[in-house]
Amino acid sequence: MTPAPAPVIILGATSGIARACAERWAERGLPLVLVARDGDELARIGADLRVRRAASVDLIARDPADAAQQGALAEDLRTRVPGGRCTILIAWGMLAPQAQASADPALTAELIRVNFTSVATLGERLAAWLAAGSVLCVIGSVAGDRGRASNYAYGAAKAGLHAWLSGLRHRLFRAGVAVVTIKPGFTATPMTAGMLKVGSPLVSSPDRVARSILRACDRRVDEAYAPWFWWGIMAIIRSLPNALFKRSQL
Amino acid sequence: MTGIDLAGWGRFPVVPGREAAPASWRAVQGLLTGSDPVAPRGLGRAYGDSALPVAGGVAVTGTALDRILGFDPETGVVDCEGGVSLDLLITTFLPRGFFLPTTPGTRFVTVAGAIAADVHGKDHHRAGSFGAHVLDLTLATPDGGLVVCGPDRDPELFHATVGGMGLTGWILRASVRLKRVPSAFFRVRYRRAESLASAMAILGGAEDAAYTVAWIDGLAQGRHLGRAVCMLGDDAEPVDLSPAQRDRPHHRPARRTRTVPVDFPGWALSPPTVRAFNGLYYATHGDADRIVDWESFFYPLDAVRHWNRIYGRRGFAQFQALFPDASAEAGLAQVLERIGAAGAASFLAVLKRSGPAGPAPLSFLFRGWTLALDLPNTGEPLVRLLADLEGILLRHGGRIYLAKDAVCTRDAFATMYPRLAEWRAVKARIDPRCRLRTRQSDRIGLTP
Numbered sequence: 001m002t003p004a005p006a007p008v009i010i011l012g013a014t015s016g017i018a019r020a021c022a023e024r025w026a027e028r029g030l031p032l033v034l035v036a037r038d039g040d041e042l043a044r045i046g047a048d049l050r051v052r053r054a055a056s057v058d059l060i061a062r063d064p065a066d067a068a069q070q071g072a073l074a075e076d077l078r079t080r081v082p083g084g085r086c087t088i089l090i091a092w093g094m095l096a097p098q099a100q101a102s103a104d105p106a107l108t109a110e111l112i113r114v115n116f117t118s119v120a121t122l123g124e125r126l127a128a129w130l131a132a133g134s135v136l137c138v139i140g141s142v143a144g145d146r147g148r149a150s151n152y153a154y155g156a157a158k159a160g161l162h163a164w165l166s167g168l169r170h171r172l173f174r175a176g177v178a179v180v181t182i183k184p185g186f187t188a189t190p191m192t193a194g195m196l197k198v199g200s201p202l203v204s205s206p207d208r209v210a211r212s213i214l215r216a217c218d219r220r221v222d223e224a225y226a227p228w229f230w231w232g233i234m235a236i237i238r239s240l241p242n243a244l245f246k247r248s249q250l
Numbered sequence: 251m252t253g254i255d256l257a258g259w260g261r262f263p264v265v266p267g268r269e270a271a272p273a274s275w276r277a278v279q280g281l282l283t284g285s286d287p288v289a290p291r292g293l294g295r296a297y298g299d300s301a302l303p304v305a306g307g308v309a310v311t312g313t314a315l316d317r318i319l320g321f322d323p324e325t326g327v328v329d330c331e332g333g334v335s336l337d338l339l340i341t342t343f344l345p346r347g348f349f350l351p352t353t354p355g356t357r358f359v360t361v362a363g364a365i366a367a368d369v370h371g372k373d374h375h376r377a378g379s380f381g382a383h384v385l386d387l388t389l390a391t392p393d394g395g396l397v398v399c400g401p402d403r404d405p406e407l408f409h410a411t412v413g414g415m416g417l418t419g420w421i422l423r424a425s426v427r428l429k430r431v432p433s434a435f436f437r438v439r440y441r442r443a444e445s446l447a448s449a450m451a452i453l454g455g456a457e458d459a460a461y462t463v464a465w466i467d468g469l470a471q472g473r474h475l476g477r478a479v480c481m482l483g484d485d486a487e488p489v490d491l492s493p494a495q496r497d498r499p500h501h502r503p504a505r506r507t508r509t510v511p512v513d514f515p516g517w518a519l520s521p522p523t524v525r526a527f528n529g530l531y532y533a534t535h536g537d538a539d540r541i542v543d544w545e546s547f548f549y550p551l552d553a554v555r556h557w558n559r560i561y562g563r564r565g566f567a568q569f570q571a572l573f574p575d576a577s578a579e580a581g582l583a584q585v586l587e588r589i590g591a592a593g594a595a596s597f598l599a600v601l602k603r604s605g606p607a608g609p610a611p612l613s614f615l616f617r618g619w620t621l622a623l624d625l626p627n628t629g630e631p632l633v634r635l636l637a638d639l640e641g642i643l644l645r646h647g648g649r650i651y652l653a654k655d656a657v658c659t660r661d662a663f664a665t666m667y668p669r670l671a672e673w674r675a676v677k678a679r680i681d682p683r684c685r686l687r688t689r690q691s692d693r694i695g696l697t698p
Contacts, residue, residue, distance in 0.1 A: 014273075014274070016273070016314075038274060038276070040274075040275065040276075041274050041275070044317045044319055044331070045317060047317065047318070047319045047320060048317035048318050048319065051318045051320060051321045051342070052318055052342050190271070190272075190273030190274075190277075190314060193270070193271050193273070
């Protein structure tokens with residue numbers, strides 16, 4: 001008898017990229033556990049997966065980014081994964097125009113809390129019980145590769161996240177747990193609505209990014225750009241000398 | 251929210267505006283209770299300005315809310331969000347043996363749009379329009395609330411919403427009864443008609459057929475005026491199919507889609523080229539009986555993505571008229587003659603027999619004949635032509651279809667739709683401050 005397939009847990013499951021990933025994992029017949037703050041939206045996404053993909057879906061209506069709930073949430077998830085082997089996708093995030101964040105210190109702090117601190121605190125609680133064979137996949141951003149005038153609070157939080165994930169990967173390697181950092185480029189999702197140029201060839205669909213995420217999880221790669229071509233773009237942007245970079249319109 | 255140029259499928263008119271795409275019910279409610287007037291929008295397939303915002307308004311596009319919420323395989327009732335496309339319903343449920351209860355000529359419209367325009371199809375004479383198959387729906391109202399209505403639950407609001415162009419509340423979800431079909435194929439009889447009268451005789455005499463429509467050569471004049479290829483279709487039973495098809499009768503045959511990559515230049519649609527195309531179409535469609543798959547049968551134009559680019563950068567208007575039985579032949583002939591006189595190059599026009607009117611006050615169809623055709627935007631001549639066509643409609647007791655209109659006047663609209671006051675009473679109850687309004691609704695007097 002083959003063992004039951006390891007479940008996939010998606011935290012921040014109402015995001016556009018998360019929903020696209022859930023569809024693709026459901027197509028493979030994997031059991032899903034979806035967690036999101038907005039229980040009503042979560043219920044609708046769960047219903048859609050059940051009707052269209054005949055998916056096995058468990059729903060947990062909790063804010064995964066709320067530090068006060070993270071202890072109970074991590075414990076709840078542990079009881080749903082006998083043996084501790086699973087795939088976890090952390091997909092929540094928050095974006096705001098930099099001008100607003102610059103004018104509002106509370107917004108800057110919130111961007112850093114939601115995009116970095118809250119991921120790190122829940123990540124530690126999950127890392128405590130993840131068993132060999134598990135994958136912890138977290139959505140970072142190309143914005144974390146180099147701070148730019150247009151979104152450096154968001155970018156800084158993602159940069160911190162990248163460094164934290166690098167350390168966690170280092171630590172969990174011997175335990176057989178893969179830590180996957182995904183760096184999506186411009187993606188047309190509800191989070192970015194109104195902030196991207198419509199129709200630009202650089203803007204990807206959530207489904208395109210989801211394809212990259214599933215491939216990265218399957219291959220247990222350490223870091224992946226989504227789609228892949230952002231690797232080249234960011235290699236150039238990272239290598240620009242500051243003297244040039246700070247004068248640019250990037 | 252982005253500032254962009256917005257247009258309907260005909261790309262006439264084009265207006266500057268902003269567009270928002272809420273991804274949660276709460277976000278919709280936030281936009282409705284905000285400060286800017288809201289123009290509800292789906293996949294943008296209405297031809298004119300039905301989904302274009304007024305100055306200072308915002309187009310709120312519902313396509314991110316596209317979740318299917320439930321399905322009962324016993325009854326075929328699907329519960330889904332308004333942004334679900336008819337295409338998604340087909341790809342999800344045809345393999346399970348169900349098809350749309352009725353469908354317009356494109357499957358790239360949303361369920362909310364299909365309800366708001368109360369769309370109809372080739373089976374209107376038997377199935378009625380889309381709204382007849384809606385069991386209930388949930389509206390986000392401008393006061394920030396949610397209201398559920400149906401034929402037995404606040405029927406005034408329900409019927410004002412069917413055909414109400416999205417102006418009686420944002421259509422968040424609906425349950426729709428799909429129909430069980432024996433296969434994904436149709437038995438189609440093609441019959442050539444040499445004149446308008448002959449086309450009407452063939453369609454009128456074939457009301458036992460489930461689906462009837464005629465493609466008319468809009469450029470033929472004189473004794474060929476209204477010459478047509480009539481199509482009379484029925485659902486194909488497995489026994490009608492080839493052995494390969496019979497094994498998987500609901501299987502979707504793989505089809506290549508083509509895309510029109512760029513706007514065509516203006517001369518591409520000059521009368522001689524269109525006349526040649528239409529003549530070729532007529533000549534190559536002799537009397538025949540065939541088995542046709544659902545995609546070719548219902549959605550021939552969907553196979554060509556962005557086909558509206560064929561009309562070039564200036565776009566086109568679609569004109570769809572409905573005439574009552576008594577005046578139909580005279581009215582249709584005058585429309586075709588006027589278009590011929592204008593030398594307006596129109597591809598094949600579509601003629602359809604319509605069944606009895608439904609209960610919705612703004613629903614388009616009543617018992618009679620409806621003709622739809624494309625008219626390229628030639629500027630002032632097009633505006634004059636459309637005004638003349640409106641005059642022909644008014645003289646014959648006809649009306650235009652709001653989903654295709656870009657020019658109808660307030661007075662003409664009030665004459666064409668005598669139940670307007672009934673609809674406005676519901677609008678005043680649900681949306682007293684007219685938060686939901688569009689360029690079209692302001693123009694024709696649905697909103698002040």
